[in-house]
Amino acid sequence: MTFTELLDRLGGTGRFQVLHVTLLVIPLLLTSTHNLLQNFSAAIPEHHCQIRLLGNDTHQHANRTLDPKTEEDLLWISIPKDQAGKLDKCRRFVTPQWHLLHSNATNANWTQADTEPCHDGWIYDRSIFTNTIIMEWDLVCNLRTRRQMAQSIYMGGVLVGALAFGSLADRFGRKSVLSWSYLQMAVAGLCTAFSPTFMTYCVFRFLVGMAYSGIILNCMSLVLEWVPTKVRTVAGTVVSYSATIGQIILAGLAYAFPDWRWLQFTASLPFFAFFLYSWWFSESARWLVLTGKSEKAVEVLKKVAQINGKKEEGEKLTTEVLKSNMQKEIALSDSSYTFVSLARTPTVRRISFCISSVWFATSFSYYGLVMDLQNFGFSIYLIQVAFGSIDIPAKLIAAIGMNYIGRRTTQALSVILAGLAILANIFVPHDLWTLRTSLAVLGKGCLASSFNCLYLYTGELFPTVIRLFSTLADRPGWDWAAPWLVWEA
Structure with missing residues (x-):
């Protein structure tokens, strides 16, 4: 009798499996949002240079130009246009171009000598996003590559987390590493939301990426190791669709929280709850046997049998019976x-x-x-x-x-x-x-x-x-x- 057949005797796809998979899948709905969160937290709004204060220059030319008090007029004489006819994002005129206010004038022929960088900062369109890391730390123009750098650092954390938490799961068990990953996601996610600088933001996003790997890897392991072979395809599909639904949820969260700090906070806070109830999870019986903890594995399997209404079958289980059913796997693990x-x-x-x-x-x-x-x-x-x-x-x-x-x-x-x-x-x-x-x-x-x-x-x-x-x-x-x-x- 194989371990899969033993699971069938203890209830197969019973109440335990249904509850176990459900509680594992729920956190994945928000875990998947972190992977694409920077699409919104680092969204790039329309922007242009802060308009230079006109000072006495306004009075000097007031008698020979239109009144430049409206915002449109100020932008027209202060910010050059790019080839697409939009306001240039990274440069402004050194001095106001009053002649552009005439109906037949155009600023299409401006040169670099006529302009300067945005020394006084930028004006951002906040109609869609009230605040992003781009607005907060001015990651535009010569600093625009820092946006990609932040996401690359996050993905680097995902890679490091896979290597680190994969090894740790084999040494300390799936359950304990998964619980730690939930806690790390919660703490690092909240710290990201309160990051005072761009560098601290990147550091905490790296830790969030590590936690993402720990959750995905160990969640999948615990799902597949506790369901019979015949329903693994269904279980894998449920896990896969949870990530899909998470992408849709992300759009709703981002729309409800246009400020990146509140969005990051909302997507991270529930992981404290996931951390608390994760201690109810049962450790993988396979892992317990392969690491020489057969007695603990028997206790876990008896608990599963009781939840599934197969208490009598669970009482028949002993460490000798369990080891005999997993002789081939034990031999391979050596x-x-x-x-x-x-x-x-x-x-x-x-x-x-x-x-x-x-x-x-x-x-x-x-x-x-x-x-x-x-x-x-x-x-x-x-x-x-x-x-x-x-x-x-x-x-x-x-x-x-x-x-x-x-x-x-x-x-x-x-x-x-x-x-x-x-x-x-x-x-x-x-x-x-x-x-x-x-x-x-x-x-x-x-x-x-x-x-x-x-x-x-x-x-x-x-x-x-x-x-x-x-x-x-x-x-x-x-x-x-x-x-x-x-x-x-």
Whole structure:
């Protein structure tokens, strides 16, 4: 009898499994929002230089010009226009250009000699966002790359968290590391909301990224290790859709809290509650047995049997019975496997190269789309909802495709269609916003399908004993491409 068969005897998909998965999935709704939070907390509003005080110059030219008291007139004589006819974002006239007030005058022929940088700061359009880190720390013009740097630092935290919390989970258990990740997300998230400087903001966002990995990794492990094999696909789909719903929730939160500090605070505070109830979770019985804690594993399994209404079956369970059911897994755990195992044999080396390439391409394209919402010419909130909603049919189609036409075909079609949609956007004129957005949404949906395939396909292609290392190396939340991609986006 295998461990999966033992779970079936103790209730299979009973009350414990339903409650356990539900409590694990709820935090994922907000966890996924942190991954894309900077789309709103670091949104770039329309802006231009602070207008120079006119002083005596106004009186000197008042008798030969129109009255420049209106804001429109002041902007016209103070801020040059770019090639698109919009106010320049980074420069202003050295002196007011009074001649531009004449109806036949234009400021299209200004030169760098006539202008200067925004020495007195910037004026921001606060009609959509009342405050972002861009406004607060003036991350525009020569400091504009710091926005990408902040997101790259966050993704670096995601990568480091995957490596650190993955190892810690194997040493101290999934439950304890997951609880710590909830607490770190809550504390680091709130500290981010109260960051006094840009550097402290980046430091705490790095810690939030680490916590994100700890939550995703250990949540998935606890879900899959406590449900029978026959319902793992359903459980994995529920976890996947929680991230989708989280993207839609993010749009609502951002709309309700246009100030980045309140948005960050609201998305982080519930993790204190998640931390408190996480102590109810049951540690993975598999991990307990493989780390020599069979007695504790038996206690946990008896508790599960009691919740599932199978108390009599649970009473029959002993450490000897449990060990006999897991002899093969115990024997495999005695061997040593590292990341080198991913390239040890020609077959595994080929699988590792192909799977890693697909993970890289999918992740690179995914983050390139979802971190660039302001450039689609529509409401950023509607685009976020559209990007989240497209995952619902996309993941369903992927699941159906994997069952009927196979994993490889579904995987190939997903990445090919995503690539075609993104490439097609290169040839679409910039003024055709609807077509460009539609292609981007289609591409994002295909990338969601690709992710859905990759999670399952990666686990099935690799041998069980090295599956953990393949998961750490390839999973999209902490992929190697993401930190550098965001910097270039």
